[in-house]
Amino acid sequence: MIFRDRTRAGRALAERVAEAVGECGHRPIVLALPRGGLPVAAPVADRLGADLDIVVARKLGAPGRPEWGLGAIAEDGPPVYDQDNLRYAGLTERDLSGTLDAERLELRRRVRRYRGDRPAPAITGRVVVLVDDGLATGVTAHAALRWINGRNPERVLLAVPVCSPEARDLLAPETDGVVCLSAPPDFCAVGRWYEDFGQLTDEDVDEVLRRYAHA
Known part of the structure; x- marks a missing residue:
């Protein structure tokens, strides 16, 4: 499965995430790993009617x-x-x-x-969806999931358009579900599965976060 770009991958992912989240009694939150995770996460947040924020990892x-x-x-x-x-x-x-x-x-x-004076997102007691544009080793998402789980969410889902089977299996125990559209055995690298995998900038992150903060 080859994705045209991150936004289109996010639109495809959003439907599967909505099925996995199901009905919940309060507004879920979608957390993106910047930079590449944000264009994927935005359509997911739109589909869920969720808040959108980031979790910064290195x-x-x-x-x-x-x-x-x-x-x-x-x-x-x-x-x-x-x-x-x-x-x-x-x-x-x-x-x-x-x-x-x-x-x-x-x-x-x-x-x-990215965040300025804003506090880290409040996730205690909420359904949290962590989104990235893909997972190779999964180690960065692993750190983000540990941070999220340390803040007592109700449920945690990990959602990516594409990942290696090894990363999916590694991270499944850290979540209440992994939503991955494609886990090819010949994974190699995330960018291989996108036609447009251009480098994003800090300004791209700012634009998306401003739009959702205003909303």
Whole structure:
């Protein structure tokens, strides 16, 4: 399944998420992982009549190979590590202490940049849908789910258009359900499954958040 772009993927995902959420007695909240998760999350929030906000997370990359995620952090939560990848890299959690410190600083900067003076979203007792544009290792979403679950939601769903089967299986125990339109065995990378997978900017994030804050 190849998606035209993130917005169209979100529209397709929204119907499946609505089925999974079902009837709930209060307004659910959709949380996107910025930047790429927001254009996917917006149609989902529209379909559910839900609030839309973000949860900010950062990948902990391998030294010299920052694109290889060995762990992640979300908001003010504890780090989550991919133990299999750590062993494969011949590293320990302590070896990533410098990376962790640097990414915490960048995470705080991004929280200030995207959220300003607004508090973190209130999710206690609510149905929460975490959305991203796709999952490769799933480690960043894992950190976000741990942060969400630490705030006592009623239910937590993870929703993505495409993911690796391994990421889906890893994260299922952290949720009350995973909604994934496609989990190809030859996954390789998220961008492979989009015709348009252009880089998004902080201004793109601002535009979506302003629209929903006004609504």
